[in-house]
Amino acid sequence: MTANATLPLDVEGGNANGSEGYQREKTFAPMGMRIIFKDLDYSVPSHHKRGERAFLLKNVSGYFEAHQMAALMGPSGSGKTTLLDVLAGRKNAGVTEGTVAFAGQKPTPQFLRRYTGYVEQFDTLLGILTVYEMLMYTAEMKRPISEPLESKRAAVEELLEKLSLTRCRDVRIGNALSKGISGGQSKRTNIGIALITSPRVLFLDEPTSGLDSFTSNEVMTMVKSLAAGGVTICATIHSPTSYCFSLFDSLIMLVKGRVVYFGPRGHSAIEFAQSGCPHPKEFLPGYNDAEYLVDMVTEADIAGQSDKMADFYASSQLFLDNAARIDQYLSESTDVLPETIQKELAVRSATVTPWWWGLKTLVKYRTTKNYRDGEFLGPRVGDKVFISLLIMTLYLGIGDEFEDSNYINIAAVLFMWCTLPAFGAAAYVPSLVLERNLFTRERNDGLYLVVTYLLSKMVDELLLTALASLGISAYVFHGVQLKGQWVTFWLIYYITLSNGIVLAYFIAAISPNLDVANALLPTYVVTLLFFGGFLFRFYEMPRWWKWYSYIDFLRYSWGSLMVNQFEGRDPTWLGGNTVLSYYGLANVDKWRYMGFLSLFFIVFFLLAWITMQFKRYQLR
Numbered sequence: 001m002t003a004n005a006t007l008p009l010d011v012e013g014g015n016a017n018g019s020e021g022y023q024r025e026k027t028f029a030p031m032g033m034r035i036i037f038k039d040l041d042y043s044v045p046s047h048h049k050r051g052e053r054a055f056l057l058k059n060v061s062g063y064f065e066a067h068q069m070a071a072l073m074g075p076s077g078s079g080k081t082t083l084l085d086v087l088a089g090r091k092n093a094g095v096t097e098g099t100v101a102f103a104g105q106k107p108t109p110q111f112l113r114r115y116t117g118y119v120e121q122f123d124t125l126l127g128i129l130t131v132y133e134m135l136m137y138t139a140e141m142k143r144p145i146s147e148p149l150e151s152k153r154a155a156v157e158e159l160l161e162k163l164s165l166t167r168c169r170d171v172r173i174g175n176a177l178s179k180g181i182s183g184g185q186s187k188r189t190n191i192g193i194a195l196i197t198s199p200r201v202l203f204l205d206e207p208t209s210g211l212d213s214f215t216s217n218e219v220m221t222m223v224k225s226l227a228a229g230g231v232t233i234c235a236t237i238h239s240p241t242s243y244c245f246s247l248f249d250s251l252i253m254l255v256k257g258r259v260v261y262f263g264p265r266g267h268s269a270i271e272f273a274q275s276g277c278p279h280p281k282e283f284l285p286g287y288n289d290a291e292y293l294v295d296m297v298t299e300a301d302i303a304g305q306s307d308k309m310a311d312f313y314a315s316s317q318l319f320l321d322n323a324a325r326i327d328q329y330l331s332e333s334t335d336v337l338p339e340t341i342q343k344e345l346a347v348r349s350a351t352v353t354p355w356w357w358g359l360k361t362l363v364k365y366r367t368t369k370n371y372r373d374g375e376f377l378g379p380r381v382g383d384k385v386f387i388s389l390l391i392m393t394l395y396l397g398i399g400d401e402f403e404d405s406n407y408i409n410i411a412a413v414l415f416m417w418c419t420l421p422a423f424g425a426a427a428y429v430p431s432l433v434l435e436r437n438l439f440t441r442e443r444n445d446g447l448y449l450v451v452t453y454l455l456s457k458m459v460d461e462l463l464l465t466a467l468a469s470l471g472i473s474a475y476v477f478h479g480v481q482l483k484g485q486w487v488t489f490w491l492i493y494y495i496t497l498s499n500g501i502v503l504a505y506f507i508a509a510i511s512p513n514l515d516v517a518n519a520l521l522p523t524y525v526v527t528l529l530f531f532g533g534f535l536f537r538f539y540e541m542p543r544w545w546k547w548y549s550y551i552d553f554l555r556y557s558w559g560s561l562m563v564n565q566f567e568g569r570d571p572t573w574l575g576g577n578t579v580l581s582y583y584g585l586a587n588v589d590k591w592r593y594m595g596f597l598s599l600f601f602i603v604f605f606l607l608a609w610i611t612m613q614f615k616r617y618q619l620r
């Protein structure tokens with residue numbers, strides 16, 4: 001433990017973001033902060049017994065020091081990740097009771113998002129970016145906007161060096177289908193993301209899982225160097241190599257959510273576990289300390305003896321000493337904290353940078369990359385080009401043939417023209433659903449607000465759609481030889497397309513997975529076809545169904561297209577009606593209809609935003 005006379009809470013001075021004139025810290029370990037937790041209980045509704053609560057953590061107490069690396073160990077399912085999540089404020093379900101203090105104070109969710117780093121067990125990176133771009137993207141989002149770009153670049157270069165990532169600096173991260181960097185490099189990139197703001201505390205969930213022993217040692221050596229520099233580090237770890245385990249300073253062992261040991265790593269831990277275990281194992285040659293400890297508690301767990309080990313710890317002198325130290329730490333005054341730390345602990349906004357900066361950064365790194373990616377462009381442009389060519393060649397030149405037998409064809413081609421964007425919306429669903437883990441992680445990390453993310457998605461799609469729709473609508477309008485104004489024809493198509501996109505986002509937001517979204521979207525769109533006014537005329541619909549027609553955006557889309565085509569040249573048709581009056585559109589003002597059409601965009605956007613803001617995609 002680091003004693004510090006002037007700062008009894010063991011917080012070191014310094015500025016995580018270098019906000020004082022941007023004298024950027026030369027190291028990514030500028031300071032540390034003690035974490036204390038006392039009598040922590042965490043419970044959720046039990047899966048096993050209806051109406052009962054399952055306690056995943058019971059009376060868990062301990063503390064992690066700055067400059068030190070603490071290991072969280074125990075058999076699988078013992079509650080390691082649960083404890084890490086509770087401490088890092090990442091739990092969004094269940095009930096937590098007890099005390100958690102960072103530098104003596106209860107941390108706010110905003111503080112945890114902004115000033116602690118959390119490396120998740122599974123990598124969540126943007127496959128289209130290179131390692132350097134991924135770190136720069138995060139740096140621009142999470143470091144203050146007043147910091148010059150050069151300084152951010154220098155910080156990223158320094159981090160690349162520290163994480164031994166310089167060799168793959170410009171390699172695309174890739175994904176499962178198109179391999180880019182290796183597993184170890186991807187793990188280190190994830191650690192880099194957590195370190196880019198020089199956090200005071202770093203949580204790591206299984207940082208060595210899936211890595212070979214050499215890479216594990218390399219990664220953990222680097223993490224240890226951060227602790228040496230001051231950061232408080234806490235990592236859950238399953239089966240570390242002997243070397244990895246030797247890097248840890250303290251150890252907390254859990255079984256069934258109870259502490260069976262909390263104290264220094266090393267021989268004393270083994271001796272303690274041996275005395276607490278009802279049937280201690282022999283320390284066979286070839287065992288490493290970590291393996292031996294985990295095996296012993298796992299065997300005790302399987303034999304139903306784990307409570308005995310936890311009781312042994314709870315009645316030990318070690319427990320009393322730890323409890324006394326925890327009480328002493330909690331009683332220390334927080335008034336002596338440096339001003340920067342006080343400010344960080346009191347922070348109330350969830351992101352470092354404002355929404356517009358977040359939007360700019362998302363567009364800079366993601367939109368520009370997407371626009372160069374065939375996998376992104378293909379489904380968005382391909383279907384429109386294909387169907388529009390089909391429409392143009394099938395209905396070639398019929399738009400100005402004003403004959404009784406042809407009016408139905410004109411009405412049909414305009415109807416098909418509106419349904420295309422509604423069905424084509426399916427192409428936009430995956431971009432939201434498949435990115436959900438990344439979105440959740442970045443939101444938890446305080447990178448951006450939900451509305452910023454959603455706006456950036458809209459910019460992504462609407463810019464591309466505007467360009468594509470201009471060309472497509474021009475050759476369809478002229479090829480079919482439609483009447484009215486081309487600009488209006490294009491505008492109606494563009495607004496309908498935009499409605500389709502934002503509708504897809506809403507459907508994606510409410511759906512638990514891609515399968516549900518893929519079933520929901522076409523079902524909804526098919527219902528819109530019935531009420532659009534072409535397949536069944538509005539005034540012939542049963543009274544009890546008319547309301548649905550009012551909230552059918554295809555009705556306004558097709559209605560305004562029809563008015564654009566026949567306004568001022570509305571011929572007499574069936575039963576002495578004009579074409580427009582036959583369809584109940586005689587008194588329709590196309591601009592008013594286009595206004596209604598635009599309102600749907602706003603409504604779907606708000607619905608998607610509210611859903612994404614409040615829906616918990618990951619229950620943890």
Ligand SMILES: Nc1ncnc2c1ncn2[C@@H]1O[C@H](COP(=O)(O)OP(=O)(O)OP(=O)(O)O)[C@@H](O)[C@H]1O
Nearest residue numbers: 044045046047048054056076077078079080081082
């Ligand atoms: N609703 C529930 N009812 C009963 N038990 C639950 C419930 N939710 C989670 N659990 C149990 O809580 C335990 C804690 O899981 P946690 O992920 O924290 O364990 P872990 O030690 O990190 O495991 P691993 O090493 O395998 O990742 C698990 O045993 C899990 O089965």
